[in-house]
Amino acid sequence: MDHKPHLAEPRGPHAIAACTPAQTPTTMTLFWGSILAVILLLTPAFAQTASQPIPENASAKSYGDGWECNIGFRLNEDTCVAIVVPQNAYDTNRSYGAGWECLHGFRRTDDAACVVVEVPEGGFLDPSGERWRCLRGFNKVDDTCQEIVLPANAYLADASYGSMWTCERGFEATDDRCTAIAVPANAYLNGSGYGQPWTCERGFFERAGLCEAVVIPANAYFDDASYGSGWKCDRGYAASAETCELLSVPENAHLDRSGNRWECNNSFQKSKGLCVLKN
Structure with a gap:
């Protein structure tokens, strides 16, 4: 019987060169081509990172990637240059902003200088x-x-707008002067900042710029309301012109809440001055 020499299986780093039924030469070529393409793509990135060292007067960021200029320096293109503090200014020792501020009593100008205020x-x-x-x-x-310049009878006002002065009590502003307020007899200054500066005393009412006495008729009392005649009729009386007449309350009626009119009792209704039973 003829014995054919036994071929050993390829071993070592060159073993991958052996072609199996699933690995044809075309398949291996594509595989190694893909690996080479990835290496070529990554090579420039590594080269770029290695070619950009941290410049002088800079430090790596405390978080994230990259670097930043040290305190007292500012980025100028790809380098860190020293901050120039102008006269009458001080270094802020901050990593943001201009890096300096003007001293108290000085202000910054457009040309990055500090001039006195x-x-x-x-x-x-x-x-x-x-x-x-x-x-x-x-x-x-x-x-x-x-x-x-204060006019006579005026004092400085603390308002942030409007007139710089205010007239004293008893005077009112007229143009650039403070003129005395004419208060009629039986009136007093009310201190109002608008409208009539005076008010009639109790028992008087305003008429044509004067304070006339309120004439209270019989069976009435003084009423200090800001409107009306200045008096009201007593309960059981009704006003008629300048007098108070006694109310004639019909049967089945009573005085209402005001006391100056009457109304019918329940189950009755008013008819020709009388209170008649409701149908």
Whole structure:
């Protein structure tokens, strides 16, 4: 019997070159081609990362990827340059913003400089240190503080708008002056900021700018309502012109809540001045 030499199975790193029925040369070529394509795609990314080291005066971010400039430096293209603090300013030691602020009493200009805040006479430096305001008794006009001229019988007002002064009690503003309020006899100042500045005393009512006495007829009493005649009839009486006449209450009727009219009792209705039984 002839013995054919036994072929050993390929082993080692070159074993993959052997072709099995499921692995044809075309299949292996496609497999290795895909692996090579992935390596070629990743190679530029690794090269790029390796070619961008952290620049001078910068540090890696405490979170996330990348780097950021140290305190006292700002990003300029791909480098970190030192912050230049102008005169009359101080370093804020912050990683955001300009990195500096003007000293108190100075303000920032468009060309990144700090100039002194010029406070006019009659003004004071605002607590912010960047602007000024006028003192009480002065009014801002452009870049100056002009003193407010008070007319006679007036005092400074603390209002943020409107007139800068207010007339004293008993006076009213007329143009740029404070004129005395003419209070008629039997009246008093009411202190109202609008409308009639005076009010008639009790027992008097206003008529044509004067305070006339209220004439109370018999069987009536004084009424201090802001409208009406100034008096009301007693209970059981009804007003008739300037007098109070006794009410004639018919049978089956009674005085109503006001006491100055009558109404029919229950089950009765008014008919020709009488109270008749309802049908």
